[in-house]
Amino acid sequence: MRVLAIRHVEIEDLGMMEDIFREKKWSFEYLDTPKGKKLGRPIEEYSLVVLLGGYMGAYEEEKYPFLKYEFQLIEEALRKEIPFLGICLGSQMLARVLGANVYRGKNGEEIGWFFVEKVSDDNLFSDFPDRLLVFQWHGDTFDLPHVATKVFTSEKYENQGFVYRKAVGLQFHIEVGSRTMKRWIEAYRRELKEKNIDPKVLLETAEKEEKTLKDLLKSLLERMVES
Numbered sequence: 001m002r003v004l005a006i007r008h009v010e011i012e013d014l015g016m017m018e019d020i021f022r023e024k025k026w027s028f029e030y031l032d033t034p035k036g037k038k039l040g041r042p043i044e045e046y047s048l049v050v051l052l053g054g055y056m057g058a059y060e061e062e063k064y065p066f067l068k069y070e071f072q073l074i075e076e077a078l079r080k081e082i083p084f085l086g087i088c089l090g091s092q093m094l095a096r097v098l099g100a101n102v103y104r105g106k107n108g109e110e111i112g113w114f115f116v117e118k119v120s121d122d123n124l125f126s127d128f129p130d131r132l133l134v135f136q137w138h139g140d141t142f143d144l145p146h147v148a149t150k151v152f153t154s155e156k157y158e159n160q161g162f163v164y165r166k167a168v169g170l171q172f173h174i175e176v177g178s179r180t181m182k183r184w185i186e187a188y189r190r191e192l193k194e195k196n197i198d199p200k201v202l203l204e205t206a207e208k209e210e211k212t213l214k215d216l217l218k219s220l221l222e223r224m225v226e227s
Contacts, residue, residue: 001026001047001225006070008034008054008089011183015175016214017050020221033066043076047225048083051090053173057140058092058102071097077167083224084167088138091161091169098145098164105141107156111197112136113205116152116160116172124163124227125151127219133209134172135181135202141171166227174217181206 003021005014007030014021014028021028026047031037043049051070061067074097077084086094092102118130132152141157144150145164152161152170160171176184185192185199192199 002045003028003048003050004031004039004043004046005029006031006033006049006051006073006090008032008052008056011180011187012053013180014050014052015173015180016177016210016217017175017221019177020214020218033070034064036066038069039073043073043082044080046082048085048221049073049077051084051086051093052175053088053090053137056089057104058089058096058142067093078165081166083227085221085224086167086169087175088171088173089140091171092140092142094164094167094169095142095145095148095159095162098147100143100145100148102140102142105139105157109139109195110136110154110156111138111192111195112202113209114154114156114172116154118151119153120149120151122149122151122163124168124220124223126223128216132216133205134174134213135176135206136172137184138171166224168220168224174213174220176206177210177214178203178206 003026056064096102113133114136116132116134118128144159148162148164150162154160162169181203
């Protein structure tokens with residue numbers, strides 16, 4: 001198995017997915033598109049494509065031209081039925097490719113640990129509970145694409161996760177464990193302080209929820225590449 005991870009910020013990486021891929025002996029590589037990187041091999045040589053989060057908006061392709069290239073990669077992955085996982089910005093970009101609107105959330109930023117509810121059954125998420133505590137860090141949201149099935153919702157934002165054929169979009173950061181959380185807290189300490197968010201609570205919750213989230217993430221990834 002070979003996995004492609006499209007990354008926008010170096011510390012906003014695959015997180016716990018790296019551990020899972022190593023355990024399963026799946027190879028993975030990063031494509032840092034903001035640095036002008038392009039694919040060196042056909043996309044169909046990958047068994048899974050993961051599009052990670054970032055500070056830019058899915059509607060800012062004029063400001064960040066590399067997003068245009070990423071939209072092309074998403075379209076190609078969908079067309080060739082390559083399993084695709086979009087996280088945070090990745091989910092918003094997938095939603096846009098599927099014809100939905102992406103915009104600033106009217107309910108404000110969502111930063112911290114919040115519950116999402118599972119609202120439909122899909123085999124990819126059969127191991128997921130009806131209610132799950134997940135880490136969020138976003139200010140944008142999206143409409144549900146007409147062709148997609150909503151899987152997760154939350155009190156603050158209606159669309160938290162969806163499925164379209166072999167593609168999955170998750171607004172929340174299921175990949176974030178304690179190691180990633182420590183790096184984010186250090187890098188974004190000033191922003192957290194400005195928003196009165198306690199980094200200690202963020203880290204303690206990450207440590208508590210890590211095993212549960214990693215097991216669920218592993219189940220999702222396995223089902224995606226086997227479907």
